[in-house]
Amino acid sequence: MASFDFAYHVMWESVPVLMTGVKYTIIITAGGLFFGFILGTASGLMKLSRNPVVQRIAGLYIESIRGTPLMVQVMFLYFGLPLALGMRISPLTASIVAISANSGAYIAEVVRGAVQSIEKGQVEAGRSIGLTRSQTMLYIIWPQAFRRMIPPLGNQFIISLKDTSLLVVIGMGELTRTGQEIIAENFRAFEVWLTVALIYLAMTRTLSYALQRIERRMSVSEGI
Amino acid sequence: MIRIENVHKYFGALEVLRGIDLHIKQGEVVVIVGPSGSGKSTLLRCINKLEAITSGRIEVDGYDLNDKNTDINKVRTEATMVFQQFNLFPHMTVLGNVIIGPIKVRGLSKAKAEAFGQELLVKVDLADKSDAYPRQLSGGQQQRVAIARALALEPKVLLFDEPTSALDPELVGEVLEVMRNLAKEGMTMAVVSHEMGFAKEVADRCIFIDEGVIMEEAPNHLG
Ligand SMILES: Nc1ncnc2c1ncn2[C@@H]1O[C@H](COP(=O)(O)OP(=O)(O)OP(=O)(O)O)[C@@H](O)[C@H]1O
Numbered sequence: 123m124a125s126f127d128f129a130y131h132v133m134w135e136s137v138p139v140l141m142t143g144v145k146y147t148i149i150i151t152a153g154g155l156f157f158g159f160i161l162g163t164a165s166g167l168m169k170l171s172r173n174p175v176v177q178r179i180a181g182l183y184i185e186s187i188r189g190t191p192l193m194v195q196v197m198f199l200y201f202g203l204p205l206a207l208g209m210r211i212s213p214l215t216a217s218i219v220a221i222s223a224n225s226g227a228y229i230a231e232v233v234r235g236a237v238q239s240i241e242k243g244q245v246e247a248g249r250s251i252g253l254t255r256s257q258t259m260l261y262i263i264w265p266q267a268f269r270r271m272i273p274p275l276g277n278q279f280i281i282s283l284k285d286t287s288l289l290v291v292i293g294m295g296e297l298t299r300t301g302q303e304i305i306a307e308n309f310r311a312f313e314v315w316l317t318v319a320l321i322y323l324a325m326t327r328t329l330s331y332a333l334q335r336i337e338r339r340m341s342v343s344e345g346i
Numbered sequence: 347m348i349r350i351e352n353v354h355k356y357f358g359a360l361e362v363l364r365g366i367d368l369h370i371k372q373g374e375v376v377v378i379v380g381p382s383g384s385g386k387s388t389l390l391r392c393i394n395k396l397e398a399i400t401s402g403r404i405e406v407d408g409y410d411l412n413d414k415n416t417d418i419n420k421v422r423t424e425a426t427m428v429f430q431q432f433n434l435f436p437h438m439t440v441l442g443n444v445i446i447g448p449i450k451v452r453g454l455s456k457a458k459a460e461a462f463g464q465e466l467l468v469k470v471d472l473a474d475k476s477d478a479y480p481r482q483l484s485g486g487q488q489q490r491v492a493i494a495r496a497l498a499l500e501p502k503v504l505l506f507d508e509p510t511s512a513l514d515p516e517l518v519g520e521v522l523e524v525m526r527n528l529a530k531e532g533m534t535m536a537v538v539s540h541e542m543g544f545a546k547e548v549a550d551r552c553i554f555i556d557e558g559v560i561m562e563e564a565p566n567h568l569g
């Protein structure tokens with residue numbers, strides 16, 4: 123067998139094709155996190171509800187997602203559920219739904235933790251000046267909780283971005299899948315996987331940099 | 347203005363208020379003293395319905411707090427609380443803290459609320475701090491903002507729970523000064539405080555609570 127020769131040019135040549143995968147990785151991550159945030163906020167707040175039924179529903183959702191592997195959730199959604207419902211869904215739809223449902227359960231815990239971390243005196247001060255429960259949540263608790271959510275949310279954003287690589291199992295043409303396809307043609311596993319890894323790294327670093335900036339901006343605006 | 351009749355309050359098995367009777371008339375300043383754990387804060391919190399009473403009756407400005415038809419948010423704007431730890435909203439400016447009540451609860455326009463808020467800040471001698479954030483202020487300044495925030499609802503009664511005990515000694519005076527002026531203007535106030543000098547000077551009545559009962563009521567002849 124010939125000795126290994128590192129072919130730089132393969133890395134450069136694969137980039138344009140990989141970018142079509144990057145496009146889907148970004149679409150799925152952005153869509154998944156957008157809906158995941160809505161889902162997570164709703165179920166996180168439901169978990170804090172005084173109504174035990176509402177609480178239980180949110181708990182059931184959160185526990186079932188957190189207690190099962192993402193890979194199984196994805197395959198259930200794409201291969202399993204359509205059989206039961208008698209309709210096909212596209213890999214893209216399945217991907218966005220899976221990432222939304224999955225990140226939503228983790229974001230729910232972030233939301234719940236952040237809201238619970240706000241001092242009880244804040245609620246009391248809000249109620250004491252006549253704000254209703256929901257006004258107190260909206261104007262007093264949420265803005266403060268949201269600030270505390272940013273670091274753990276950022277964490278979850280990065281996890282979800284990386285999780286999209288699991289979507290290869292349903293043939294979704296995101297970054298990892300695109301890498302696989304290139305290697306199937308040129309057999310340059312080393313160069314292509316290295317390139318794929320570097321692109322993921324660039325995306326996660328950009329995301330955490332952006333989040334740091336947001337965090338800093340919010341601190342400045344509050345005179346800290 | 348406030349009628350408290352035979353109020354009992356339990357926390358689990360612990361009976362914290364054991365039959366409190368207290369009437370506070372309009373314009374009256376009542377100072378409440380008593381040892382730690384005697385139920386002073388609990389009593390004020392019940393008037394604000396931050397705690398629900400176990401039995402008895404509390405009326406604020408004619409509204410029965412236990413009546414299902416009473417709009418508790420309305421009552422809270424009639425009797426507003428100033429807390430020991432200030433509890434300012436850290437994400438809002440000083441003016442923001444003061445105007446949120448008028449805007450969201452009383453439905454004032456932002457412009458009107460701001461004008462009124464500025465007036466109140468003048469009153470507590472903080473006109474130049476309206477754009478500052480709470481954490482940029484001293485404790486005494488924060489507590490004066492909290493008083494302005496309470497006044498912004500134009501309440502009929504102010505409830506103070508140890509308003510100066512979290513303050514450095516040199517900052518106590520400025521807060522008491524504001525409270526003294528409110529008393530002069532005829533504001534009805536219930537004040538839990540250990541500041542005996544203030545009590546002697548400003549209070550119409552002093553009430554001693556121990557273990558959840560009123561031990562002694564002393565009309566203040568010096569006041
Ligand atoms: N939410 C609560 N749950 C259980 N027990 C409570 C609660 N709030 C107060 N207590 C108890 O009720 C009693 C009276 O408390 P309260 O805070 O009214 O006393 P206080 O007179 O204000 O004391 P201090 O001078 O220390 O502020 C205390 O024994 C306290 O531990």
Ligand SMILES: [Mg+2]
Binds near residue numbers: 386387388507508
């Ligand atoms: Mg107390």
